[in-house]
Amino acid sequence: MIEADAGKRANEGFNQLLEELRPDLLRFAYWLARDRAVAEDVVQETLIRAWRAQAALKDRAAAKSWLFTIARREHARLYERKRLPTVELDELVVAESTELAQQPDGDWHDLRRAILGLTEEYREPLVLQVLGGFTTQEIASQLGLTQQAVLTRLFRARNQLRDVYLASGDIATE
Secondary structure, eight states: OHHHHHHHHHHHHHHHHHHHHHHHHHHHHHHHHSSHHHHHHHHHHHHHHHHHTGGGOOOGGGHHHHHHHHHHHHHHHHHHHOOOOOOOHHHHHHTTOGGGTOOOOHHHHHHHHHHHTSOHHHHHHHHHHHTTOOOHHHHHHHHTOOHHHHHHHHHHHHHHHHHHHHHHTOSOOO
16 A cells, blocks of 8 residues: 555656656647657657657656657658658649748747758757757766767857858848
Protein backbone atom coordinates (compact mmCIF):
# COMPACT_ATOMS: atom_id res chain seq x y z
CA MET A 1 0.00 0.00 0.00
CA ILE A 2 2.81 2.40 0.90
CA GLU A 3 4.65 1.55 -2.33
CA ALA A 4 1.48 2.27 -4.35
CA ASP A 5 1.18 5.72 -2.73
CA ALA A 6 4.83 6.48 -3.42
CA GLY A 7 4.40 5.40 -7.05
CA LYS A 8 1.31 7.56 -7.40
CA ARG A 9 3.14 10.61 -6.00
CA ALA A 10 6.08 9.94 -8.33
CA ASN A 11 3.71 9.76 -11.32
CA GLU A 12 2.02 13.00 -10.28
CA GLY A 13 5.42 14.67 -9.93
CA PHE A 14 6.46 13.43 -13.35
CA ASN A 15 3.17 14.66 -14.86
CA GLN A 16 3.74 18.08 -13.31
CA LEU A 17 7.29 18.17 -14.69
CA LEU A 18 6.03 17.31 -18.19
CA GLU A 19 3.39 20.02 -18.03
CA GLU A 20 5.95 22.61 -16.90
CA LEU A 21 8.24 21.77 -19.81
CA ARG A 22 5.52 21.36 -22.44
CA PRO A 23 5.55 25.02 -23.67
CA ASP A 24 9.33 24.94 -24.23
CA LEU A 25 9.02 21.59 -25.92
CA LEU A 26 6.24 22.89 -28.18
CA ARG A 27 8.32 25.93 -29.18
CA PHE A 28 11.25 23.68 -30.04
CA ALA A 29 9.09 21.23 -31.98
CA TYR A 30 7.45 24.11 -33.85
CA TRP A 31 10.85 25.42 -34.81
CA LEU A 32 11.84 21.99 -36.10
CA ALA A 33 8.59 21.25 -37.93
CA ARG A 34 7.58 24.75 -39.05
CA ASP A 35 3.99 23.58 -38.72
CA ARG A 36 1.86 23.88 -35.58
CA ALA A 37 -0.09 20.64 -36.10
CA VAL A 38 3.06 18.62 -36.77
CA ALA A 39 4.75 20.23 -33.75
CA GLU A 40 1.82 19.26 -31.53
CA ASP A 41 2.01 15.68 -32.83
CA VAL A 42 5.76 15.58 -32.15
CA VAL A 43 5.20 16.86 -28.62
CA GLN A 44 2.44 14.33 -28.00
CA GLU A 45 4.66 11.46 -29.17
CA THR A 46 7.54 12.87 -27.13
CA LEU A 47 5.43 12.95 -23.97
CA ILE A 48 4.19 9.41 -24.57
CA ARG A 49 7.75 8.15 -25.04
CA ALA A 50 8.90 10.08 -21.99
CA TRP A 51 6.07 8.66 -19.90
CA ARG A 52 6.94 5.11 -20.93
CA ALA A 53 10.63 5.67 -20.24
CA GLN A 54 10.33 7.80 -17.10
CA ALA A 55 12.39 5.28 -15.11
CA ALA A 56 15.33 6.12 -17.40
CA LEU A 57 15.34 9.72 -16.15
CA LYS A 58 17.70 9.63 -13.19
CA ASP A 59 18.14 13.38 -12.71
CA ARG A 60 15.14 15.71 -12.89
CA ALA A 61 17.50 18.58 -13.72
CA ALA A 62 18.27 16.83 -17.01
CA ALA A 63 14.59 16.46 -17.95
CA LYS A 64 14.48 19.40 -20.37
CA SER A 65 17.51 18.20 -22.27
CA TRP A 66 16.17 14.64 -22.25
CA LEU A 67 12.79 15.73 -23.63
CA PHE A 68 14.37 17.90 -26.33
CA THR A 69 16.44 14.93 -27.45
CA ILE A 70 13.33 12.76 -27.63
CA ALA A 71 11.51 15.49 -29.58
CA ARG A 72 14.38 15.88 -32.04
CA ARG A 73 14.39 12.12 -32.63
CA GLU A 74 10.59 12.00 -32.97
CA HIS A 75 10.71 14.76 -35.54
CA ALA A 76 13.38 12.87 -37.48
CA ARG A 77 11.22 9.72 -37.37
CA LEU A 78 8.42 11.58 -39.15
CA TYR A 79 10.60 11.98 -42.20
CA GLU A 80 12.00 8.47 -42.04
CA ARG A 81 8.52 6.96 -42.22
CA LYS A 82 6.74 8.95 -44.86
CA ARG A 83 7.25 11.03 -47.91
CA LEU A 84 5.92 14.53 -47.84
CA PRO A 85 3.29 15.44 -50.42
CA THR A 86 4.55 17.62 -53.23
CA VAL A 87 2.71 19.96 -55.54
CA GLU A 88 3.65 20.62 -59.13
CA LEU A 89 4.48 24.29 -59.60
CA ASP A 90 3.07 24.22 -63.12
CA GLU A 91 -0.31 23.11 -61.73
CA LEU A 92 -0.34 26.09 -59.34
CA VAL A 93 0.50 28.47 -62.17
CA VAL A 94 -2.19 27.06 -64.45
CA ALA A 95 -4.76 27.19 -61.62
CA GLU A 96 -3.61 30.73 -60.73
CA SER A 97 -3.34 29.59 -57.14
CA THR A 98 -3.34 32.23 -54.41
CA GLU A 99 -0.53 30.27 -52.72
CA LEU A 100 1.84 31.79 -55.26
CA ALA A 101 0.89 35.32 -54.22
CA GLN A 102 1.17 34.91 -50.45
CA GLN A 103 3.86 37.00 -48.83
CA PRO A 104 5.52 35.74 -45.65
CA ASP A 105 5.69 37.90 -42.54
CA GLY A 106 8.52 40.39 -43.27
CA ASP A 107 11.42 40.59 -40.83
CA TRP A 108 10.58 37.37 -39.00
CA HIS A 109 10.45 35.51 -42.27
CA ASP A 110 13.81 36.97 -43.30
CA LEU A 111 15.39 35.97 -39.99
CA ARG A 112 13.87 32.51 -40.11
CA ARG A 113 15.04 32.05 -43.70
CA ALA A 114 18.54 33.20 -42.74
CA ILE A 115 18.66 30.75 -39.81
CA LEU A 116 17.32 27.94 -41.97
CA GLY A 117 20.03 28.79 -44.48
CA LEU A 118 22.69 27.87 -41.95
CA THR A 119 24.07 24.37 -42.15
CA GLU A 120 22.66 22.04 -39.52
CA GLU A 121 25.93 22.00 -37.59
CA TYR A 122 25.50 25.74 -36.92
CA ARG A 123 21.71 25.98 -36.91
CA GLU A 124 21.01 23.31 -34.30
CA PRO A 125 23.17 24.73 -31.46
CA LEU A 126 21.84 28.22 -32.17
CA VAL A 127 18.21 27.09 -32.02
CA LEU A 128 18.84 25.06 -28.86
CA GLN A 129 20.41 28.08 -27.18
CA VAL A 130 17.97 30.76 -28.35
CA LEU A 131 14.67 28.86 -28.32
CA GLY A 132 15.50 26.12 -25.86
CA GLY A 133 17.39 28.26 -23.39
CA PHE A 134 20.06 25.60 -22.99
CA THR A 135 23.54 26.37 -21.73
CA THR A 136 26.51 25.59 -23.93
CA GLN A 137 27.35 22.64 -21.68
CA GLU A 138 23.84 21.21 -22.07
CA ILE A 139 24.01 21.69 -25.83
CA ALA A 140 27.39 19.98 -25.92
CA SER A 141 25.98 17.04 -24.00
CA GLN A 142 22.94 16.74 -26.28
CA LEU A 143 24.91 16.96 -29.50
CA GLY A 144 27.88 14.90 -28.35
CA LEU A 145 30.34 17.78 -28.72
CA THR A 146 32.78 19.59 -26.48
CA GLN A 147 31.69 22.86 -24.95
CA GLN A 148 34.39 24.64 -26.98
CA ALA A 149 33.00 23.15 -30.20
CA VAL A 150 29.53 24.45 -29.30
CA LEU A 151 30.92 27.93 -28.56
CA THR A 152 32.73 27.90 -31.91
CA ARG A 153 29.59 26.85 -33.78
CA LEU A 154 27.49 29.51 -32.05
CA PHE A 155 30.09 32.17 -32.88
CA ARG A 156 30.20 31.11 -36.52
CA ALA A 157 26.41 30.90 -36.77
CA ARG A 158 26.02 34.45 -35.47
CA ASN A 159 28.73 35.72 -37.82
CA GLN A 160 27.04 34.06 -40.79
CA LEU A 161 23.70 35.63 -39.82
CA ARG A 162 25.37 39.02 -39.45
CA ASP A 163 27.00 38.63 -42.88
CA VAL A 164 23.62 37.76 -44.44
CA TYR A 165 22.05 40.89 -42.95
CA LEU A 166 25.02 43.10 -43.87
CA ALA A 167 24.86 41.83 -47.44
CA SER A 168 21.14 42.57 -47.64
CA GLY A 169 21.59 46.06 -46.16
CA ASP A 170 19.12 45.33 -43.34
CA ILE A 171 21.55 46.37 -40.60
CA ALA A 172 24.00 49.23 -40.49
CA THR A 173 27.70 48.72 -39.96
CA GLU A 174 29.30 50.30 -36.93
